[in-house]
Structures are given as C-alpha cells and as structure tokens.
Amino acid sequence: xxxxxxxxxxxxxxxxxxxxxxxxxxxxxxxxxxxxxxxxxxxxxxxxxxxxxxxxxxxxxxxxxxxxxxxxxxxxxxxxxxxxxxxxxxxxxxxxxxxxxxxxxxxxxxxxxxxxxxxxxxxxxxxxxxxxxxxxxxxxxxxxxxxxxxxxxxxxxxxxxxxxxxxxxxxxxxxxxxxxxxxxxxxxxxxxxxxxxxxxxxxxxxxxxxxxxxxxxxxxxxxxxxxxxxxxxxxxxxxxxxxxxxxxxxxxxxxxxxxxxxxxxxxxxxxxxxxxxxxxxxxxxxxxxxxxxxxxxxxxxxxxxxxxxxxxx
Ligand code: NAP
Ligand code: GLV
Numbered sequence: 001x002x003x004x005x006x007x008x009x010x011x012x013x014x015x016x017x018x019x020x021x022x023x024x025x026x027x028x029x030x031x032x033x034x035x036x037x038x039x040x041x042x043x044x045x046x047x048x049x050x051x052x053x054x055x056x057x058x059x060x061x062x063x064x065x066x067x068x069x070x071x072x073x074x075x076x077x078x079x080x081x082x083x084x085x086x087x088x089x090x091x092x093x094x095x096x097x098x099x100x101x102x103x104x105x106x107x108x109x110x111x112x113x114x115x116x117x118x119x120x121x122x123x124x125x126x127x128x129x130x131x132x133x134x135x136x137x138x139x140x141x142x143x144x145x146x147x148x149x150x151x152x153x154x155x156x157x158x159x160x161x162x163x164x165x166x167x168x169x170x171x172x173x174x175x176x177x178x179x180x181x182x183x184x185x186x187x188x189x190x191x192x193x194x195x196x197x198x199x200x201x202x203x204x205x206x207x208x209x210x211x212x213x214x215x216x217x218x219x220x221x222x223x224x225x226x227x228x229x230x231x232x233x234x235x236x237x238x239x240x241x242x243x244x245x246x247x248x249x250x251x252x253x254x255x256x257x258x259x260x261x262x263x264x265x266x267x268x269x270x271x272x273x274x275x276x277x278x279x280x281x282x283x284x285x286x287x288x289x290x291x292x293x294x295x296x297x298x299x300x301x302x303x304x305x306x307x308x309x310x311x312x313x
Pocket of ligand 1: 066067068091092093096143144145146147148149166167168169170181182198199200201202204205226227228252253276277278279280313
C-alpha cells in the first residue's frame with residue numbers, strides 16, 4: 001500500500017516518520033513535483049492540483065484539517081484534480097476540540113469578567129471597579145454544533161453560561177438550547193452577549209455574520225470567530241465596533257491570511273488577533289486517526305468524516 005503526503009510549507013520528515021510507524025505495512029512518501037506514480041491514499045493540506053490529478057489507484061484523500069474549504073475551492077477551480085468517486089475525508093476532532101474549548105473559554109472569561117475593560121483602564125491609569133458579572137448574566141450563542149462547536153457549547157454550559165447553539169440538523173446537547181435550520185438563527189443569537197462561530201465555510205455560510213446577525217446580539221456584545229474569515233462581513237464588524245454595538249472581537253481567522261499589515265483590524269484595539277492557531281492540527285492524534293481509518297477501509301468498513309462535496313463540509 002502506498003501513502004502520499006503533501007503539506008506544502010510544513011516540515012515533512014516528522015509526519016512521514018509518524019505515518020511510517022503507524023502503518024508499517026505501507027510505503028509512505030512525500031510528494032515532489034513530477035511524482036505521478038500510483039498511490040492508494042493521500043494525506044494532504046492545501047495541496048497543489050498536480051499532487052492529486054490523475055493519480056492512479058487512489059482510494060481516499062485525507063484532509064489534514066477539519067475545514068475542507070481550501071481543497072474544495074481548488075477542486076472547483078480544477079475539477080480534474082480529484083475524481084468525484086474518490087472520498088475526501090476530513091479530520092474529526094483529533095485533539096482540536098480541546099484546543100477550541102480552551103480558546104473560547106478564555107474569551108468567555110475575559111469578556112464576562114471585563115478584563116478587556118480593566119486593561120484599558122490600566123493603560124489610562126484609572127482605578128474604577130465595574131459592576132460585577134457572573135456567567136449566568138452572559139448568554140453565549142454558538143454557530144455550528146459539529147465536532148468542535150458541540151464540545152465548546154457543552155463546556156460553556158458546564159461553566160454556568162446560558163448557551164444556545166445553531167446547526168443545520170436538529171441536535172440534543174446537555175445544557176444547551178439548540179436551534180436547527182436557516183429560519184431559527186435569529187432566535188438562537190437574539191440577545192447573546194457573545195457569539196462564537198464554528199461553522200464550516202460553505203456557499204450557505206459565507207458572509208453570514210454581517211449587519212443582521214450582529215444587530216441581533218445584545219448591545220455591547222462580543223464576536224469570537226474561530227472558524228473562517230469568509231463568514232464575517234469585515235466592514236460590518238468594524239462598523240458595529242465603531243458604533244459601540246459590539247464591545248470587541250477576538251478573531252483567529254481572516255478573509256486574507258496572513259492579515260495584511262494595512263488592514264483596519266490591526267488599528268482597532270478592541271479587536272484581539274491571533275494568527276489562525278485556535279486549534280492546530282496535532283501530528284500524533286491526526287496520524288493515529290488517519291491510520292485507523294485506512295485500516296478500517298482496507299477491511300471494507302465505512303469510516304466517518306467523509307465530506308459531502310455538494311454541501312461543502
Ligand atoms: P463539523 O463537525 O462539520 O461541524 C459543522 C457544524 O456546522 C455542524 O453542526 C453543521 O450542522 C453546522 N452547519 C453547517 N452548515 C450549516 C448551515 N448552513 N446552517 C446551520 N448549521 C450549519 O466541523 P468541525 O470539525 O466542528 O469544524 C468546524 C469548522 O471550524 C471547520 O470547518 C473549520 O473551518 C474551522 N476550524 C478552524 C480551526 C482554527 O484553528 N481556526 C481549526 C479547526 C477547524 P449539522 O451538524 O446539522 O451538519
Ligand atoms: C484549521 O483551520 C482546520 O480547518 O483544521
């Protein structure tokens with residue numbers, strides 16, 4: 001069995017060694033330009049079309065991340081890069097849910113306990129205790145209740161925050177008020193003090209977080225975007241913060257990455273910026289998950305995480 005690894009810009013040796021250890025029966029290799037030899041499986045992140053196009057013997061492509069928007073965009077541009085018949089399989093959690101919970105919990109505690117306001121007071125040399133808030137006073141809405149969103153929603157609920165969550169299909173989550181379908185999003189986010197985005201970037205979700213959704217939040221609410229920059233109408237976010245409708249935002253993802261040096265977000269101190277690190281792909285967990293799925297497929301079993309290319313996630 002041959003496994004092809006392609007993650008341009010990343011150090012390949014440790015990945016290759018880990019795949020080889022997890023799948024001793026396989027011949028694992030790193031893709032190089034002009035490698036057109038057959039491969040049964042490919043593990044990729046943002047690969048060039050040439051790495052997959054016309055690859056004989058391909059049984060599945062594993063995406064080394066949860067979000068498949070980049071690879072689907074590439075396939076949309078170059079439809080011959082990946083035949084419809086080859087399943088595209090994404091990472092399911094693989095250690096990312098725990099990281100997302102940490103990131104979002106930090107944001108929730110920071111804003112609920114008003115640390116952002118105290119930082120501004122400290123910069124101004126002001127000593128002024130603000131009205132205390134408890135988690136129960138700080139409703140949070142989570143968009144997307146998949147592998148990551150459901151872990152985040154449940155963790156926030158367990159910490160005492162009133163949590164509502166939105167997904168495409170109906171869900172039941174302990175302690176979370178759930179909403180499903182397009183016509184329920186307004187009810188889900190209405191009056192929330194913090195909005196957390198954990199949707200995939202698809203034709204139905206791009207540009208969703210604009211004037212209308214931001215306007216439905218409580219006055220002085222916060223946005224935490226840890227999914228994709230394409231979800232947010234950036235000019236509407238800047239406008240909502242300038243008007244005081246939103247008190248701030250914590251953004252990990254952006255329409256253009258790296259965020260350009262002249263972008264307005266850098267000049268807005270109420271926006272916290274991290275460089276797409278809220279949940280990193282972890283080598284050991286990811287290799288173990290992919291190796292297990294390959295073994296299951298070789299036994300003829302079905303595996304989870306197969307992407308619906310029409311739905312976009
Ligand atoms: P997932 O398991 O596929 O969950 C996606 C959730 O979004 C599901 O609950 C799905 O509803 C819901 N959804 C999709 N389209 C919808 C729509 N039109 N209306 C309402 N709900 C919709 O994905 P995941 O593993 O949790 O990851 C979510 C996203 O996080 C990824 O796609 C990626 O973009 C982002 N991410 C970011 C980082 C980072 O470091 N910043 C790291 C990892 C992932 P159903 O459950 O009903 O299908
Ligand atoms: C990272 O952004 C991922 O989708 O895994």
